[in-house]
Amino acid sequence: MMRLCPFSPFSFLLRVRMVRAAVCSCLCVCVAHPAVCGPYPLIAQLQGQDALFRQYSDDVRAARVALAQGKRGNDLPLRFYAYRVKKADTIIRIAARCGIPYDAVASLNRIETLHTPLEGRTLLLPTVPGLYVSADPHLPLERLIYALIKKGQGPSFFLSLPGTAQTTHTREKREVVCAPQALFDGTVRAFFLKPFYRFPLASGRLTSGFGARKSPFTGRLSYHPGIDLAAPMGALVYACASGQVATIAYNRLYGKYVILQHTDGRHSLYGHLSAVRVRVQQKLSVGAVIGNVGSTGASTGPHLHFEVREAGVPQNPERFMEKFR
Numbered sequence: 001m002m003r004l005c006p007f008s009p010f011s012f013l014l015r016v017r018m019v020r021a022a023v024c025s026c027l028c029v030c031v032a033h034p035a036v037c038g039p040y041p042l043i044a045q046l047q048g049q050d051a052l053f054r055q056y057s058d059d060v061r062a063a064r065v066a067l068a069q070g071k072r073g074n075d076l077p078l079r080f081y082a083y084r085v086k087k088a089d090t091i092i093r094i095a096a097r098c099g100i101p102y103d104a105v106a107s108l109n110r111i112e113t114l115h116t117p118l119e120g121r122t123l124l125l126p127t128v129p130g131l132y133v134s135a136d137p138h139l140p141l142e143r144l145i146y147a148l149i150k151k152g153q154g155p156s157f158f159l160s161l162p163g164t165a166q167t168t169h170t171r172e173k174r175e176v177v178c179a180p181q182a183l184f185d186g187t188v189r190a191f192f193l194k195p196f197y198r199f200p201l202a203s204g205r206l207t208s209g210f211g212a213r214k215s216p217f218t219g220r221l222s223y224h225p226g227i228d229l230a231a232p233m234g235a236l237v238y239a240c241a242s243g244q245v246a247t248i249a250y251n252r253l254y255g256k257y258v259i260l261q262h263t264d265g266r267h268s269l270y271g272h273l274s275a276v277r278v279r280v281q282q283k284l285s286v287g288a289v290i291g292n293v294g295s296t297g298a299s300t301g302p303h304l305h306f307e308v309r310e311a312g313v314p315q316n317p318e319r320f321m322e323k324f325r
Contacts, residue, residue, distance in 0.1 A: 039162045040082040040124060046097040056081045059127040060099050067128070067181060073157055076180065079127045080161070085118040100129045103184045106192060108132035108176075112141045112264075114193050117319060124161075130180040138311070140265035144188045149179045156182075191264065197240035197320040198286055200270065200306055201293070204229035207303060210316040216300050225314035226269065226307035233274065233302040235293040240268050240308075240321070245282045254305060255297025258290050266315075271305035272296050 043052045062077050083094070091111060095102035105111070109123045126132065133145040135158065149156055156179040184192060208216075208228035215222040243262035250256050254271035258278060261267050274294025278284065295302045308317045 040080050042122075043081050043083045043125070046083065046094065052081065056125065056127065057099065063127045063129075072180070076128055078159070078178075081125045081127075082122050083125055084122045085120060087119050089118065090114075091116075091118065094123070094125075098125055100126065101183060103131060103182075104129050107141075107145050110134070110139060110142065112139060112192075115320075128178070128180050130178055131182040131184075132176050132178050135175040135177050141188070141191060144191060145184075146177070148185055148188055149177055149182065156180075194264070197268075197308070197317075198238065199321055200238050200240050200268075200290075201229055201231050201235060201304060202238075204231040204235075204304065206230075210314075210318065217298065226271075226305050227317050229304045229306060231293045231302060231304060233293060233295070235302075237270050237273065237290045237293060237304055239284045239286055239288045239290055240306075241266075242286045243268075243284060245278045245280050245284065248276055248278070248280055251297065253298050255299060256291070256294065257297075257305075260284065260290075265310075267307075267309040267312075268317075269305070269307035269309065271307075272299045272303060274302075 041052050041055075043056060044050050046053055048054060056079075059077060059079050066076055085094070091102050091105055091114065095105050098105075104126055105123060108126055109121075111118070131145055131149060133142050133149060137143045137146040156177055159176055159178055161174040161176055206227060207230045208224060210224060210227055212221055213224045214220065239260055241260075241262045241264070243260040245258060246261040246267065247257075247259035254269070256273040256276055257269060257271040258273065258276055259267055259269050270290055272294050273291040273296065276291040277289050278291070284290070293302050293304050299305075306317055308315045308320055
């Protein structure tokens with residue numbers, strides 16, 4: 001049986017070696033059912049007629065009984081199942097159907113906000129309620145959860161999750177800290193439930209989307225790291241979320257541009273501006289005026305080039321704005 005080690009970030013490397021050799025006894029579930037996702041039984045429907053869902057529900061109840069009896073670590077019946085998200089599903093509905101807090105599902109699956117698109121994604125469902133976070137946190141929400149567990153929400157331990165391309169975005173193991181029965185505190189919950197980014201213009205028309213497109217200059221297929229929003233010359237440009245001005249600069253591509261660093265760890269970029277109305281390191285609230293729409297740099301006419309970057313990687317801004325949903 002796998003030895004579950006009390007959580008202490010200062011001795012993590014030594015303890016990881018102790019758990020790697022005995023992963024399967026904690027994670028594997030023996031069921032007479034052909035549907036699996038890597039090492040995890042794959043639930044087809046979150047309905048009583050699904051045999052695996054019934055078994056999962058039984059395991060959740062068994063875990064709650066064990067927790068009520070004061071069991072911890074090796075004595076907890078911790079199991080993991082997989083479920084592929086359907087069109088009508090939300091994390092709240094999934095968690096409610098499974099009888100576990102959404103905190104557990106969100107933290108285990110590295111879901112950053114309530115508004116993160118999930119359709120088609122395969123999630124892991126734990127039988128033990130609590131918080132699950134990478135022992136080497138990188139995402140903003142992970143860092144908040146990690147700090148919360150370090151402050152102490154009861155006993156916690158390490159475990160290793162076998163990776164699958166479908167569930168963890170890596171084929172390698174994830175070293176995870178688990179704090180049974182722990183929940184988001186007010187800060188983490190506010191971060192998770194935060195609203196969409198606001199639209200950076202009072203009004204504007206989407207003229208070029210994110211990703212592959214034909215270059216307006218060469219006609220060749222090229223990569224567009226943001227979206228273009230047509231608007232009148234001089235129209236006000238607004239901060240999509242609160243944050244701090246990280247960069248004000250000019251180059252041949254973006255023309256005059258501003259980059260904001262937001263409290264959630266992401267960055268937003270506003271390009272082709274005719275004027276800038278902020279200064280570097282200035283702190284801004286959501287909706288604060290950044291500058292004016294222009295046509296500086298590589299531009300075919302007045303518009304705002306808008307980007308959202310996560311860990312330095314451009315993301316589709318439409319994912320983060322309710323206007324596009």
